[in-house]
Every structure is written in C-alpha cells, then in structure tokens.
Amino acid sequence: MDITAALKAGRQAAAATFTDTVKIARSTGNVVTDPITGVVTEEVITVYEGPGKIQATGASVNTPNAGGAQFTVESMSLHVPIGVGPFLISDPVEIVASPLNPQRVGQIFRINGLIEKTHATAQRFKVERITA
Template identity: 40%
Template sequence: MRKPRRALRLGRENAAVLMSDVMRVERLVGKVLDPVSLEFVDSFALVFEGRGKVQAYDGQYEQSSEAGGGNYVSSRSYVHFPVGVGPFEQGDRVTVVSAGDDPSRVGDVFLLEAATGKTLATAQRLPVTRVEAVT
C-alpha cells in the first residue's frame, strides 16, 4: 500500500505546483443594508482563499448553438483547488484574486455548479460558470 500512497502524494504535489493563481471562494449568507445606498445587498462569508487555477476544456465539452441569427460557442470551465480545502457548495462564488501567469484573469468571477469529489483525487476539479468580470 506504500506505493499507491506515495504516488497519490506526488500527484497532489505536482497538481499544486500548477495552481499559480490566488482564488477567493465565498458563500452567500444573506442580505445586509448598505448604509450609503440604503438598499439591501448580498452578504458573503469567506470559505477559502489560496492557491488554485482555472481550466477550460475546449472541444471535449464545447457546444455550438445558433441564437438570434448568430452562432455562439460555449465551453465548460473548471476551477482546481488542493485536496482538503473547503468544503465547497453549489452556488459558491469564486473570484480570481491574482494570476501571475495571466493577469487578464484577475477579477474573473465564477459560480460553482457542483461540489463533487472522488477517491484518490490529486486535486479538487469543480465545474463552474463564468458570471462576470470585476475590474
């Protein structure tokens, strides 16, 4: 049993090396009154902030559709986190805080579609939908 455990540890270490972005995961907990606008705004609790990465799977999950006389293509994206962080829930908001290898991703915001897992994972790979970009 030592070799599979060693392989898993090495796999997790290698996956973590590629997580060069800093990601913030927040969970909607309710509404609070904004003292300036006097409107109720969403309130979030911090779930995790640390290493991660965004991964788009072009082609394999790509869908081409026609709408309003034009074509558009959508592809599935995932966020990757180290094993053991979280726990995450469907609907959590994921924001790219810093991205040293691709600064254009800073401010990208995604919603977690599902918080799935598997046995002997080298990383948590969670499906997301991009919702907005914050600059």
C-alpha cells in the same frame, strides 16, 4: 511505491500548477445595512481564498437566448488543493490574482458540478463562466 506515497507526490506536483489565487464566496442568506449609507446588501462569507487554477475542459461553449438576449456559457474546471472547502453548487469563484496571466484577474465563474474521486491529486469542480 505505495498509493499513499504516490498520492502525496501527485498532490505536490498538482499544487505547483496552482499559480492563480481564487476566492470562493457564499451568501449567508442574510442582508446587512451599511450604517453610514443605508445601502442594503447581501451578506457574503469567504469559503476559500488561496491557490488554484481554472482551465478549459474542451470546446464546450453554448450561446443560448433568454428574454431576447444572447449570452455565452463556457464550461471549465476549477482545481484547488485537497481538503479545502467544502463548496456548493452555485458558489461563485473569482480569480483575484494571476501573476502569469493578469488579464484573468476579476473573472468570475460559478460552480455547477462537484467531481468526486478516491485517489485525487486535486479537488476538481465543474465551473461555468457566463458572459453577455
């Protein structure tokens, strides 16, 4: 089997594990004012919404203190199909559907590392979840 055929098979197998729907957004840097309420909000665009998964990469949890408050930072990885994006460091990732684990819906992570690889079966990114 040549590398192209092996990658195609590997990508199909990886995609079968993407049972969650993730949404990755990004601020445009602009603000918008609601014409009815007058509320000013940051303009955000959806960079990607589709299949993906987030999984633990090991027991990497930190509990730093900042301003007298303690919070937990969990390191995980995001897997999405090859060719979607591009994503940037600090892009937020939200789980918008998770049929096999509904309690994950609404969880938000932040991309904090871009993992590059020549013969990848999926795009993988380091992400972190910060909880108070």
